[in-house]
Amino acid sequence: RETHVPPDTAHRLVVRRADAAGLHAHKYLAPAARLGKRDLLQAKVVEIVKNRRQHRAHRILTSVARQGDMVIEHWCFFHSERVSAERNRPELTIGNRQSTIRCMRLKMAAIVAGWFLSVVAATVYGAPPVFVKGVRFSNKAVNDAIRQGIEHLWSTQQDNGSWGALNVWQERYDYKVGPTALVAYALMESGISPQDARLAKAMDYITGLETDLTYDLAFRAMALEAASRWSPKYLKPLRKDVYTLIRSLTSEGGYTYYSRGSTPGERDFPAWVGGRADNSNSQYGLLGVWAGQRAGIDVPREYWSRTLKYWFALQAEDGGWNYNYRKRPHTYPAMTVAGLASVYVCMDNLYQAKFANCADPEELEPVRKGLEYMDRKFIDSFRTETPQYYYYLFGVERVGLAAGYKYFGGTDWYKYGATKLLARRRPDGGWEATGTFSGTSDTATAFALLFLVRGQKPVLFNKLRFQGDWNNRPRDLASLTRWISRIFETTVNWQVIDLSVPVSDWHDAPLIYISGAKAPQFSDEDVEKLRRFVRRGGTLFSCTECKGKRFAEGIRELYGRLFKKYELLEVAQDHPIYSCYFKLKGRPKFFIVSNGVRPLAIHTDADLPRAWQLRTVKRDKWAYEAAANVYALVTDMGALWSRGTSPWPEGGAIAVRTAPVARLRHSGNWDPEPLAFERFSLLLGDETGLA
Numbered sequence: 001r002e003t004h005v006p007p008d009t010a011h012r013l014v015v016r017r018a019d020a021a022g023l024h025a026h027k028y029l030a031p032a033a034r035l036g037k038r039d040l041l042q043a044k045v046v047e048i049v050k051n052r053r054q055h056r057a058h059r060i061l062t063s064v065a066r067q068g069d070m071v072i073e074h075w076c077f078f079h080s081e082r083v084s085a086e087r088n089r090p091e092l093t094i095g096n097r098q099s100t101i102r103c104m105r106l107k108m109a110a111i112v113a114g115w116f117l118s119v120v121a122a123t124v125y126g127a128p129p130v131f132v133k134g135v136r137f138s139n140k141a142v143n144d145a146i147r148q149g150i151e152h153l154w155s156t157q158q159d160n161g162s163w164g165a166l167n168v169w170q171e172r173y174d175y176k177v178g179p180t181a182l183v184a185y186a187l188m189e190s191g192i193s194p195q196d197a198r199l200a201k202a203m204d205y206i207t208g209l210e211t212d213l214t215y216d217l218a219f220r221a222m223a224l225e226a227a228s229r230w231s232p233k234y235l236k237p238l239r240k241d242v243y244t245l246i247r248s249l250t251s252e253g254g255y256t257y258y259s260r261g262s263t264p265g266e267r268d269f270p271a272w273v274g275g276r277a278d279n280s281n282s283q284y285g286l287l288g289v290w291a292g293q294r295a296g297i298d299v300p301r302e303y304w305s306r307t308l309k310y311w312f313a314l315q316a317e318d319g320g321w322n323y324n325y326r327k328r329p330h331t332y333p334a335m336t337v338a339g340l341a342s343v344y345v346c347m348d349n350l351y352q353a354k355f356a357n358c359a360d361p362e363e364l365e366p367v368r369k370g371l372e373y374m375d376r377k378f379i380d381s382f383r384t385e386t387p388q389y390y391y392y393l394f395g396v397e398r399v400g401l402a403a404g405y406k407y408f409g410g411t412d413w414y415k416y417g418a419t420k421l422l423a424r425r426r427p428d429g430g431w432e433a434t435g436t437f438s439g440t441s442d443t444a445t446a447f448a449l450l451f452l453v454r455g456q457k458p459v460l461f462n463k464l465r466f467q468g469d470w471n472n473r474p475r476d477l478a479s480l481t482r483w484i485s486r487i488f489e490t491t492v493n494w495q496v497i498d499l500s501v502p503v504s505d506w507h508d509a510p511l512i513y514i515s516g517a518k519a520p521q522f523s524d525e526d527v528e529k530l531r532r533f534v535r536r537g538g539t540l541f542s543c544t545e546c547k548g549k550r551f552a553e554g555i556r557e558l559y560g561r562l563f564k565k566y567e568l569l570e571v572a573q574d575h576p577i578y579s580c581y582f583k584l585k586g587r588p589k590f591f592i593v594s595n596g597v598r599p600l601a602i603h604t605d606a607d608l609p610r611a612w613q614l615r616t617v618k619r620d621k622w623a624y625e626a627a628a629n630v631y632a633l634v635t636d637m638g639a640l641w642s643r644g645t646s647p648w649p650e651g652g653a654i655a656v657r658t659a660p661v662a663r664l665r666h667s668g669n670w671d672p673e674p675l676a677f678e679r680f681s682l683l684l685g686d687e688t689g690l691a
Contacts, residue, residue, distance in 0.1 A: 135423040137415050139645045142452055145422055148429030149449045150190055153183055154198060156430075156442055161201030163442040173257060177211045179443050181219035186446035188226040190453045195230060203227055207237050214248070214259045214281045217241050218288030225291035235295060242292030245285050246303055250277045253310030255285035278324045279314065282307075283338035283395075290345050301350070308346035311339050312366050319369030320377075333374065333381035334388045337395030340370040344402035348475055352614045358472040358517040358546035371403065378408035382420055389424075389434040390447035393417050397451045404463060404477065404496045406508070414455040415644050421448050458640030459509040460484065460492040460631060461541075466499060466514070467521035468554075472545050473613035477513065480612040483624050484631065492640065503532045507646035510634055511541050515609050517548025520555065527561050534562070535675045536648050539634045540601040543608050552605050559593055559601055568593050568603060577602070581632040582625035595672040602630055651682035655691035 135141070157163060162180040167173070184202045188194060194203050206220050224238035248259035254277025286307055293299045315321055320331030321339035343366060351364075377384075385392040399405070400413045407413065426432060433444040461477050464470060477494035485491045494513075497506050506512065512533060514520070522530075534540065540559075544552045559568045571577060573586040577599075588606030592599050608627060611620035641647055661677070664670065685691045 135419055137419045137422070137644065139456075139642050141422055142418055142456060142642075142644075145425055145429075146190060146449060146452050146456075148425075149431075149445050149452075150187065150192070152429035153187065153442060153445055153449075155428075157198060157202070161198075161205040163202075164440065166439050166443070173213060175213060175216055177206050177209050177216035178213070178219045179439060181206045181216070181223040182439075182443050183446045185219065185223040185226055186449040186453075188223070190449055193230055194227040194234075203234070207234075212258050212260045214245070214255045214257055214285050217245055217259050218284035221245065221288035221291045225295045228295050238292055238295055239297055242289055242297050242299075245288045245292075246299065248285070249303065249306060252277060252313075253306035253308075254279070254282035257281055259285065276324065277310070279321055279335050279338055280323060282310065283342050286342050286345060293349075299349070304346045304349040308343065308350060311342050311346070315339060315366050315369065319366075319371075319373035321370075331373070332384065333377050334385050334392040334395060336370060336373055336377075337392065337399045340367070340374070341395060341398040341402055343367060343370070344399070348478065352475070355473050355475070355613050356610060358469060358548065363471075363474070367403075371405070374399070375409040378411055378413065379416075386434050390431060390444045390451075391439075393421070393451040394447045397455045400455065401493055402478070404494050406495045406497065406505070412505075412644070418452055418455065418644070421452060454491075456642045456644070457491040457493050459495050459643055460640065461494040461511050461513045462497040462506055462509040463494060464499070464512050464514050465496055466526070468551075469516045469518045469545075470514070470520075472515065472517060473609040476515070476609040476612040479615050480624065480627055483617060484628055487628065493643070499526050499529060503529050503536070504646065504648070506533050506538070507536065507648050508643055510537070510640065511539050511630070514540060514542040514555065515545050516551045517544070517546040519550040519553065520558065522558055522561075527558070530558075531562050534600050535673070536679070539599055541630055541634075542601070542603045544603075544605040545607050545609055547605075547607070555603060559603070563593050563600060566593050566595055566600065568601065577629055577633050579629075581629050581637075584622065584626060584629060587622055588626055596669050597672045599634060602634075648679065649682040649686055651685060653685045653689060655685055656689040658691050 153163070162176075163183045164179060166175040166179050180202055184194075184199060184206065187199055192199055194200055203223070206223065211217060211220075221238055221241045224234045224241065227234040228238060244261045245255075245259050247261045248255065250256065256277050289299055289303065311321075316331045318331055320333070320336040322331045322335050343364075347364070347367075381392070382389075396408075396413055396417060400408070405413065421431070424431060430441050430445040431448045433439055433441050460481060463477055481492050481494045495508065497512070512530070530540065542555050544555070556568055568591050571590050571592050575590070575592075577590050577592070578584045578586060588604045588608065591603045593601040604626070606623070606626075608623045611617075611623035612627075614620075617624060663677070681691055
């Protein structure tokens, strides 16, 4: 009615597009207008399946879910008008009441069919899960949840600036600092400055209390480190807490409930723990020390060695960790992410030099087993980890970011976890605590915010897993993105992507990073995927490692296959890449494939990843600055998009009008961006209904 589309036309469009995805929506919707065209639709099914256009199918079916109700409303309106006009004809037996009932039934069928088809498409075509309990993931929904979560926390702050205390285990432990420190940390990670009067009051509260509880000290250290990014006045209390935690490390490398600034004695080990540290306190004690290191506080190498030894020793045969090995042999995901995240922190401080040379490094066995454990348990963990739900999600986010993983067990951990959180949100914007580990409603909300905010940060680099030595320097991008985040004062992340997933899953980041020393192997299908990524606006960035002649030759061969019209050429020293942010003075030597509008691929034979892996910022600062200039040149210093979203529009909207556009082919470079008009058409359709 609103768009003046004839109801039969609207219905035909939805049915045709749904059936093109291969799931015959006309079985549910066609009775409204009797418009099933099986031969044409089945031909389209074959075409879609052949081209493996999974995400297009998912997009179309999601559109059906939204528009199915609209289509039946159009039909019902059309039908009821006809009934009203012809009700006096004797041959017409259907009455208005029967028509209304039929329309209601059809509407319900359309709604159910739309939801059903979307879920089936996600299963059959491998599209990422979108719906959880009727909630759909979107960047807007996440941003709204973050905003409302922040507002909820402000509404529950007490007059003294705190968010209350937490008493656990029959009031054996009275946490007066930890809850407020955790909430303050979550608010600062959400972008609230400690100069805000309300947050400043909370910081005064936590710094004014004495405590010897490990959780209290650890969360306070994390909050003080976040606050120190705005003001150096928080460094002094941070240094005190960090040194207390370092001195409180047990002889085996873990933490008990108490951190009193010396090697724990018997009174620090509750009898029920079995006379040793537990993995929950141990992970947070380490996080507190790591917060101090990020703020520039020196941490002895021995600390990381003892801590890593502790976590290695307590890993079970199945790859997981538990709370305390002696008393609780059963492993579970919440403690496994604690173990993995702790191992990654220690590795970054101990094993830089292990990967300096390109000697076919293998992933550490404990890390491999732990990640395989998460692949097996991830989906089911949202049921089994209910008592520590939000505590667990904070750990998932830390492991996902540290490992550079986009998926656990084939599931996008951020999209799935965020959708789960959206579904569990209370009307007041907060989240309800589910057990001791999640604490109060305020601390549960803080954990949820940390997952949403930190996981949502933009991804700058996709590290490509290909057939070859793609991971000689496993922590190169972890080091580089941490440095870039500090220099540009905006957090950016990295992740590993695989050639087996759809190109649409690559659009988290503007850059695909390819490195190695040996000849890379790419099939024709791989090349086509890379070409599709570049044509959709992405850029390739490659580095030759360890002076690998075969890689240098192989990457040039790849670019020759990818770009038929353009060459990889050395650029002059007055090219913007040498001065767009840092002045590089001609080092390193860059080669660029350009379409005359933007760089499609950037390559250097300088071994930049070695410096990133070794974290030699002072000695090899130019290697970091070179990567920063690549970032600045490709993005034009514009804002990056959030994780889980894409600059490529979803499309799927039904066009109500079309506007033909003629393009002029001429002898010059008339088509530098072959997919530009496709993207523009999708955007126009989504925004205006015009195609």
